[in-house]
Amino acid sequence: MEIQGQSVPVDDPRKETAALYKTSGIKVVKNAEDKPSAGPPFRGVPPDLETYRSRGHRRLDARTYDTKCTTCIWGCRMPVEMIIDQWNPSKxxxxxxxxxxxxxxxxxxxxxPARKVPGRKGMSYTEEDWVDEDATAHRGPDD
Ligand code: SF4
Structure with missing residues (x-):
């Protein structure tokens, strides 16, 4: 489905679950087709959260996400929590x-690029490729 309208960006995206609010004047420009497009990007009704969790994810280049994946049901930008000091997990x-x-x-x-997570006393941890390979090892290439 393609719609148009007007929204206001939230003041601080780090503190909100949505990127936009106060949306008004919504109009349907093009109605949804019966069949989701073959993709990529894969469009249609997203599955439930349990399906996402069971599939597992891989890191995605932020620029690729912005230019190719924002309309794909399998792409997401989400907040992550990093424990900086394993001896003090509240940090x-x-x-x-x-x-x-x-x-x-x-x-x-x-x-x-591989992601770096800050650690205690100025150290950092690099998340190697095997983390993503492990998280999605139960899926075939086209699943
Ligand atoms: S989110 Fe993943 S599956 Fe979807 S278009 Fe981007 S790279 Fe492909």
Whole structure:
């Protein structure tokens, strides 16, 4: 479905679950087709959260997300929680990261640079590729 309208960006996206609010003047420009497009990007009604959790995700390059994946049901930008000191788990930081839950064979997919997580006393942890490979090892390339 394609719609148009006017919205106001939230003041601080780090503190809101939505990017826009006060939406008005919504008009349907093009109604939904019966069949979701073959993709990519894969469009249609997103599955339930349990389906996302069971699929597992891979990191997704933020620029690829912005340019190719915002309309795909398998792409997301979401807040992540980082425990900075494992001896003091209450010490946390938050940031946004982009992920793909889609087929591993998707030609749009780019992982982007390995992510670094800040640690105690100025140290940092690099999340290696095996983390994503492990999280999606139960799926075939086209699942
Ligand atoms: S890379 Fe992932 S999110 Fe982007 S179009 Fe492909 S399946 Fe969808």
């Amino acid at each position: 946390k930081q938050y940031r946004f990261e982009t992920f793909c839950y889609g087929p591993k064979s998707c030609p749009f997919y780019r992982p982007g």
